[in-house]
Amino acid sequence: xxxxQTDDNPLSVSAADSDGPAALMxxxxxxxxxxxxxxxxxxxxxxxxxxxTRLKAVKQPGQFAAEETVTLKGPKxxxxxxxxxxxxxxxxxxxxxxxxxxxxxxxxxxKMSGDLADSCPIEIIGPEGRVSKSGGVIVAWRHIHxxxxxxxxxxxxxxxxxxxxxEGDRAGIMQRVMVRATETSALExxxxxxxxxxxxxxxxSLVKVVK
Amino acid sequence: xxxxQTDDNPLSVSAADSDGPAALMxxxxxxxxxxxxxxxxxxxxxxxxxxxTRLKAVKQPGQFAAEETVTLKGPKxxxxxxxxxxxxxxxxxxxxxxxxxxxxxxxxxxKMSGDLADSCPIEIIGPEGRVSKSGGVIVAWRHIHxxxxxxxxxxxxxxxxxxxxxEGDRAGIMQRVMVRATETSALExxxxxxxxxxxxxxxxSLVKVVK
Numbered sequence: 001x002x003x004x005q006t007d008d009n010p011l012s013v014s015a016a017d018s019d020g021p022a023a024l025m026x027x028x029x030x031x032x033x034x035x036x037x038x039x040x041x042x043x044x045x046x047x048x049x050x051x052x053t054r055l056k057a058v059k060q061p062g063q064f065a066a067e068e069t070v071t072l073k074g075p076k077x078x079x080x081x082x083x084x085x086x087x088x089x090x091x092x093x094x095x096x097x098x099x100x101x102x103x104x105x106x107x108x109x110x111k112m113s114g115d116l117a118d119s120c121p122i123e124i125i126g127p128e129g130r131v132s133k134s135g136g137v138i139v140a141w142r143h144i145h146x147x148x149x150x151x152x153x154x155x156x157x158x159x160x161x162x163x164x165x166x167e168g169d170r171a172g173i174m175q176r177v178m179v180r181a182t183e184t185s186a187l188e189x190x191x192x193x194x195x196x197x198x199x200x201x202x203x204x205s206l207v208k209v210v211k
Numbered sequence: 212x213x214x215x216q217t218d219d220n221p222l223s224v225s226a227a228d229s230d231g232p233a234a235l236m237x238x239x240x241x242x243x244x245x246x247x248x249x250x251x252x253x254x255x256x257x258x259x260x261x262x263x264t265r266l267k268a269v270k271q272p273g274q275f276a277a278e279e280t281v282t283l284k285g286p287k288x289x290x291x292x293x294x295x296x297x298x299x300x301x302x303x304x305x306x307x308x309x310x311x312x313x314x315x316x317x318x319x320x321x322k323m324s325g326d327l328a329d330s331c332p333i334e335i336i337g338p339e340g341r342v343s344k345s346g347g348v349i350v351a352w353r354h355i356h357x358x359x360x361x362x363x364x365x366x367x368x369x370x371x372x373x374x375x376x377x378e379g380d381r382a383g384i385m386q387r388v389m390v391r392a393t394e395t396s397a398l399e400x401x402x403x404x405x406x407x408x409x410x411x412x413x414x415x416s417l418v419k420v421v422k
Binding site: 097098099110141142169170171172173174175176192193194195197198199200 | 308309310321352353380381382383384385386387403404405406408409410411
């Protein structure tokens with residue numbers, strides 16, 4: 001099947017199933033542990049009316065890594081220098097790895113960003129104060145950011161789970177990868193550091209959607 | 212296909228391909244970073260004629276975690292309290308994770324245990340001395356230990372690569388898993404901590420060989 005045929009059948013998933021040139025190849029973005037802050041928690045941690053300082057842009061439009069970092073304090077240990085990602089959000093959310101959850105001594109569920117039901121508590125320490133969150137800590141569910149028009153072209157829908165084929169010494173089929181289709185997304189699969197290392201992935205490695 | 216039929220066809224791989232009761236289910240053993248020492252390096256690090264103290268047995272017969280630990284010193288940083296696994300071996304071998312390789316600043320290849328070609332250098336520091344190894348550091352290639360008779364029953368051969376299906380939130384098909392069949396093996400799939408966390412595995416989780 002060619003890309004042209006796919007264009008004629010926008011709801012077909014055959015393009016992504018094919019080994020041909022029309023397969024959807026997705027560049028990898030590796031997420032290290034990070035924090036999204038609410039306005040209220042930003043005030044507490046960095047001072048009333050404080051703002052984030054842009055360190056560098058990340059691939060998703062409008063988002064950036066900030067110069068500011070915080071300390072996460074769990075029942076067991078602390079992790080320092082945890083990067084904040086901007087801009088501010090309506091709710092504070094802390095994304096860590098499974099290894100981090102053992103270090104902190106917390107039982108963080110694997111959840112999509114924004115789904116904070118059953119997320120676990122943590123204390124966040126900043127230069128101007130600290131906040132005890134009753135929830136907000138998750139291990140991020142791996143996901144593919146994709147613009148809506150491209151998703152439609154490949155027969156993918158927001159909220160769908162797909163599999164991706166990864167080649168190399170640590171080859172595997174990563175299953176249950178969530179599709180996140182929005183108008184402003186840049187095409188990218190987000191995995192955490194442990195997923196990247198376990199599958200032999202680097203930033204901008206290409207992986208193939210296989211269903 | 213039933214287990215009885217499989218016994219009648221010892222070279223068939225159908226049992227492992229099947230979804231039926233005869234599928235080969237393998238318990239998980241998670242390897243943290245560790246060191247195997249030669250007699251010569253043991254002498255240098257812990258004193259001439261010193262011996263390892265058994266802390267606890269591991270699943271593979273005759274092998275054990277020792278009370279003794281060493282420090283690994285790379286070009287970038289050190290990692291302390293790295294466990295030694297006994298007994299002593301003919302060659303010193305250091306098994307680390309990909310994350311550890313970034314911390315140490317070394318470029319460790321993914322290799323089967325014992326395959327030290329192209330392995331990378333490291334300094335090992337013990338209580339009585341230090342050794343600079345010109346090689347010996349690897350990231351272990353994931354593998355299944357299996358007794359020869361069981362391997363034959365499931366149509367598996369030493370050195371073969373197989374795939375395993377893993378279920379759960381981080382479901383996936385782990386490909387290129389090496390079969391290590393020896394007379395004295397205990398059935399177990401060895402993965403490192405990052406592989407375990409990326410696939411949602413715990414010690415003694417069961418995974419299914421799918422080809």
